[in-house]
Amino acid sequence: MAGIDSGSARVFAALLEARTGQRIAVGRSWRFEAALGPLLQAHSLDRVDQLAARLIEGKDKQLADRIVDALLNQETSFFRDAGVIEGAVEAVADRAPLRVWCAACATGQEPLSLAMLFAEAGGTMPEIVATDVSSAAISRAREGTYSQFEIQRGLPVRRMVSWFEPAADNHWRASATLLGAIHYRRHNLIADVPPIGEFDLILCRNLLFYFAPHQREQVLARLAGALKPDGFLLLGAGETVIGQSERLRPSARARGLYERVPDPADSNRVYTGR
Amino acid sequence: MKTCLIVDDSKVIRKVARHILEALDFSVSEAGDGREALTHCRQTVPDVILLDWNMPVMSGMEFLRALGEEPMPRRPKVVFCTTENGMAHIRAAIEAGADEYVMKPFDRETLHSKLQIVGVA
Numbered sequence: 161m162a163g164i165d166s167g168s169a170r171v172f173a174a175l176l177e178a179r180t181g182q183r184i185a186v187g188r189s190w191r192f193e194a195a196l197g198p199l200l201q202a203h204s205l206d207r208v209d210q211l212a213a214r215l216i217e218g219k220d221k222q223l224a225d226r227i228v229d230a231l232l233n234q235e236t237s238f239f240r241d242a243g244v245i246e247g248a249v250e251a252v253a254d255r256a257p258l259r260v261w262c263a264a265c266a267t268g269q270e271p272l273s274l275a276m277l278f279a280e281a282g283g284t285m286p287e288i289v290a291t292d293v294s295s296a297a298i299s300r301a302r303e304g305t306y307s308q309f310e311i312q313r314g315l316p317v318r319r320m321v322s323w324f325e326p327a328a329d330n331h332w333r334a335s336a337t338l339l340g341a342i343h344y345r346r347h348n349l350i351a352d353v354p355p356i357g358e359f360d361l362i363l364c365r366n367l368l369f370y371f372a373p374h375q376r377e378q379v380l381a382r383l384a385g386a387l388k389p390d391g392f393l394l395l396g397a398g399e400t401v402i403g404q405s406e407r408l409r410p411s412a413r414a415r416g417l418y419e420r421v422p423d424p425a426d427s428n429r430v431y432t433g434r
Numbered sequence: 435m436k437t438c439l440i441v442d443d444s445k446v447i448r449k450v451a452r453h454i455l456e457a458l459d460f461s462v463s464e465a466g467d468g469r470e471a472l473t474h475c476r477q478t479v480p481d482v483i484l485l486d487w488n489m490p491v492m493s494g495m496e497f498l499r500a501l502g503e504e505p506m507p508r509r510p511k512v513v514f515c516t517t518e519n520g521m522a523h524i525r526a527a528i529e530a531g532a533d534e535y536v537m538k539p540f541d542r543e544t545l546h547s548k549l550q551i552v553g554v555a
């Protein structure tokens with residue numbers, strides 16, 4: 161296949177960034193071709209520039225959504241960076257009631273991993289809100305069904321037999337207990353207000369990296385605002401709030417956790433409960 | 435360098451697994467059935483054993499039981515790697531002492547992930 165021309169690459173990159181804040185570096189524009197292949201086929205097109213032309217034409221209202229979905233990096237796995245999520249769960253597991261927001265849950269492996277850890281910790285089951293900008297990802301997450309390859313990435317076999325059951329075509333489906341603890345919703349971190357209420361723990365892993373600095377700062381401020389005063393934020397390995405947000409700082413509680421910088425206006429308020 | 439013993443009666447599978455394991459920096463040995471694998475383990479205990487289920491001479495399960503009865507300086511991790519992908523087989527393997535389970539067909543990431551879970555990669 162001939163390389164993607166820079167005009168089409170710019171059209172797709174601009175669409176993706178406008179919708180999600182995610183940036184694809186020019187040098188990685190080969191990703192467009194790989195990612196858009198299935199969409200070309202579905203529309204009986206040969207080349208990505210034809211797809212770009214169709215997008216600009218604007219007749220097919222759903223085309224932009226589908227392109228954005230196809231371009232998003234939705235790489236994930238069960239128990240990704242297992243040590244840090246175990247630490248995060250431990251830090252809040254004794255609280256009740258307990259609210260957790262998984263803010264870019266992709267196809268759902270991350271909230272399910274959390275649900276397994278909380279269930280195994282034996283305390284109250286938290287309410288887990290799992291969101292992602294991709295509606296395709298959210299509907300897959302809601303189904304909770306994984307291929308043989310997906311189910312074997314990061315998930316220990318003992319947990320697989322305890323929490324999943326075989327489904328058609330060599331797939332595995334998460335148990336009703338796990339899925340029942342999770343509320344799935346489409347949500348865009350750069351455009352939508354956070355889910356209602358405050359959270360004990362927020363996960364926002366492996367997407368901030370691809371935001372422009374000003375957007376990263378905005379998103380972090382929103383996440384800080386959605387935390388309880390004693391809540392924790394967990395970012396991905398290699399992501400940090402340092403130099404990105406005045407409202408958050410590393411927490412001494414566990415590796416990779418961040419906490420709110422106390423608001424001076426709040427210093428006279430006494431927080432009861434946790 | 436970690437050591438892995440691949441136990442499988444299929445030459446092709448052994449070759450594929452060897453390729454992946456060597457890229458993950460393992461020193462690899464091979465056995466074509468459970469009996470050969472047991473002989474190997476009496477001489478040197480590998481860090482991890484990748485174990486097929488159905489093999490001539492001695493099956494994976496028979497090997498696992500026999501291994502349990504061998505006096506050994508240390509226990510290798512055992513990862514079943516088989517097309518027996520049903521719940522009953524998986525439970526039986528866990529009960530017999532397997533540490534992990536890979537359902538075939540597998541790819542590089544699956545194998546790497548399972549080896550990380552048992553703590554050898």
Ligand SMILES: C[S@@+](CC[C@H](N)C(=O)[O-])C[C@H]1O[C@@H](n2cnc3c(N)ncnc32)[C@H](O)[C@@H]1O
Pocket residue numbers: 179180181182232233234235236237240263264265266267270291292293294297347348349350364365366367396
């Ligand atoms: C690489 S995945 C990471 C998934 C998971 N958090 C993990 O660490 O394994 C990034 C996810 O962020 C989502 N995403 C990208 N931009 C977003 C935005 N503006 N709002 C919400 N989710 C977004 C993508 O759809 C994708 O599912």
